[in-house]
Amino acid sequence: MQSMTSLNKITDFRRPVAINLANRTATSACDDCAARHHGLCEALSDEEVGFLFRAAQRQTLPAGTVFIEEGEAAAYFYNVNSGNVRLFKSLxxxxxxxxxxxxxxxFLGLAATEKNVFSAESMEPVRLCRFSRAALLSMFAEYPILERKLLDVAMHELVLGQQQMLLLGRKTAIERIASFLLSWAERQDVCSSGALPKPHSSLTLPLSRTDxxxxxxxxxxxxxxSLSTLKREGLIEIPNIHEVVLLRPQALSDIAEAAV
Amino acid sequence: MQSMTSLNKITDFRRPVAINLANRTATSACDDCAARHHGLCEALSDEEVGFLFRAAQRQTLPAGTVFIEEGEAAAYFYNVNSGNVRLFKSLxxxxxxxxxxxxxxxFLGLAATEKNVFSAESMEPVRLCRFSRAALLSMFAEYPILERKLLDVAMHELVLGQQQMLLLGRKTAIERIASFLLSWAERQDVCSSGALPKPHSSLTLPLSRTDxxxxxxxxxxxxxxSLSTLKREGLIEIPNIHEVVLLRPQALSDIAEAAV
DNA sequence: GCGCCTCCATGACGCAGGTCAAACCGCCCT
DNA sequence: AGGGCGGTTTGACCTGCGTCATGGAGGCGC
Structure with a gap:
């Protein structure tokens, strides 16, 4: 049991790292950041975050800005501080x-070679920390925990990617919608990982129907x-365009997983 | 230019690592391995490979063996030595x-949490090196380059995953087949990454039509x-069920990428 | 309040690809 | 050589979802 260490917890095996005295200005700027205790930064101490902060350029973008363009040279990584971003590929x-x-x-930019293989666009006003590749690489040497955390992140994205392949390759329209609603609930922390949300849980969808x-x-x-069908059958309610109430999560799950 | 370090080349930034004297038996066993100079092992010195070797259990499996089962506790990682394996999810x-x-x-097992989120099955007789999670984690401490290499591997798989999502979500049947043939050519080193294979390049497909x-x-x-259509239109030849000749790779690429 | 614009819902219809069925083609076994 | 068998190809037909078209609902400027 104990030996069944989660692979997504490899950050538990922190190597001791040199701690340099971060300047307080940097650290406190991060204190206000919505992302301070999520994703990459959550794995870091205040000192480490301060180091990262000094390596980053901060950007504020209006809604609808494409800031990573598929096919362009991949010069930067990004960490999202506030707002939502869509990642996409186009034909x-x-x-x-x-x-x-x-x-x-x-964290954005893991799926990249020399060129970006996807584009990224802000869905709303967005604040970002931007790192040059060189800066990130040099940080790896100083703070190996970063590398470890990024491996965690990449592994989690691989899991999501495989789920999405099953959805895109093999599920029907209704199953896709049901799957999406449940995964979005999980993302919004309406329910713990793997568990079903409570009946009548409410979701906010910052996405358009086109997205x-x-x-x-x-x-x-x-x-x-498909949304209308689910509504008609009493599995969900749609009080307004950006909100969905999951009336019967179990029924949604049965559809999403094609339960027999 | 020089600063445009490939992110898939972060292994170039090797930290010095302690080198212990590996026993020669282990190293020479790996010398004979088809995977010695590919994937994970290619990034390692003989000494490091020797260490890895001693941490691994070797397995030989007949064709059609499911050795990773979706939903089971994810206890092991695998490195394929010979043979091909399919990874899949089922409803x-x-x-x-x-x-x-x-x-x-x-390397297998990156897309995993506590439970495997996919299954793996040998398509032909297969030889594997198997590592327990615990063993791999402890190796990270000793050989940080492993972690770095695994990040490379994970990043590459993310790129492939996104390509596949575009294919599954938005491409037509013919486009999917054309895309597949070209990506398989790349995989078989018929052409260098990103380049088109030469006209009349021949591919071996160890997969069935079902796969x-x-x-x-x-x-x-x-x-x-779709294969028949491509054949009828003179873009490919199919001398036998497991072989495809790409007569006009450029035309295939135009279809695959939906060139306008 | 009014017009405009964008996004969404819904209905009618068409088609790419799925389903069902039959023939075909190695390949192994005897 | 013949027969059985699993995998593949091809044809005929069907259907889930895409396409096209129309109407509605909310937001925003003036």
Whole structure:
């Protein structure tokens, strides 16, 4: 049991690292950051965060800004401080596949080679910390825990990616919508990982129907129709366009997982 | 230019590591391994490989053995020495999505939490090195380069995963087949990364039509029909069931990327 | 309040790809 | 050589979802 160490907990095996005296200005700036205790930064001490802070450039972007462009040289990594971001790939004729969303604390840029293999666009006003590749690489040498944490992050994204492949390759429209609602509930901490949300849990969807369609590999019409079906059958309520109430999570789960 | 260090080359920044005298028996066993100069092991010195060797259990499996089962406790990591393996997720009603293939040198188990989130099955007789989580974690402390290399591996898999999401979510049947053929050519080193294979390049497909269908989110009938269409139009030749000749890679690429 | 614009819902219809069925093709076994 | 068997191809048909079109609902400027 004890030996069954979670692989997503490899950060538990922290090596001792040299601690330098971070300047207080830096640290306290991070104190106010919504991402201070999420994602990458949560694994770091105040001193380490201070070091990271000094290596970062801060950016504030209005909604709808594409700040990572597929095919461009991949010069930077990003950490989201506030706001939500959509990640996507496009085909020349305009077809788009959203591969994921990044909110506060999420680290961007792991799926990259020399060129970015995806684009990123702010869905709302967004604040970011930006790191050059060189800066991040040099930080690895100083703070090995970063590397370890990034491996955790990458592993988690691999898990999500595989789930999404099953969804896109093999699930029906209704199953995709049900799966999405439950995974979004988990993301919003409405329920603990793996558990079902309580009946009548309410979700906020900062995404448009178009985003939803491009994420689930459907059209907006099919998304709309599937949501209507779930509503008609009493599994969800849609008080307004950006809100969904999960009336019967178990029934949603049965659909999402194609329970027999 | 020089500062544009590839992120997939972060292993270039090797920290000095303690080198212990590996016993020669171990090292020479690895010398014969097809995976010695691929994937994880390629990043390691003989001494490091020797250490890894002693931490590993070797397994030989016949074709069709499921050795990682979705939902089971994730106790081990694997490194493939020889043979090919399919990775997949299933729904209770039997629908299956193959999320990837692993050949010699590939490392398995990164997409895992406490439970495996995918299954793995040998497609042919396979030899593996198996590591318990605990063993791998303790190796991280001794050989940080492992962690770094695994981050590289994970990042590369994220890139592949995003490509596959675009394919599954937004491409037509023919586009999927064309994309697959080109990516398989790249995998088989028929062409360098990013470049097109030469006209008349020949590919070996160790996969059945069923595998192909489950990988591409199609049915075997559609896979078969799409291959026939490409053949009829003179883009490929199919001398036998496990071989495909790419007559006009550029035309395939135009289809795969939906060139306008 | 009014017009405009964007996003969403819903209905009618079409088609890419799924389903069902039959023929075909090695390949092994005797 | 013949027969059985699993995998593949091909054809005929069907359907889930995409496409196209229309109407509605909310937001925003003036």
């Amino acid at each position: 020349p004729d305009g077809r788009r596949q959203i591969t994921g969303f990044a909110g506060p604390g999420h 939803l369609a491009d994420y689930l590999g459907l059209t907006i019409e099919t998304v709309s129709r | 209770p009603d039997g629908r299956r999505q193959i999320t990837g293939f692993a050949g010699p040198g590939h 192909l269908a489950d990988y591409l989110g199609l049915t075997i009938e559609t896979v078969s029909r």
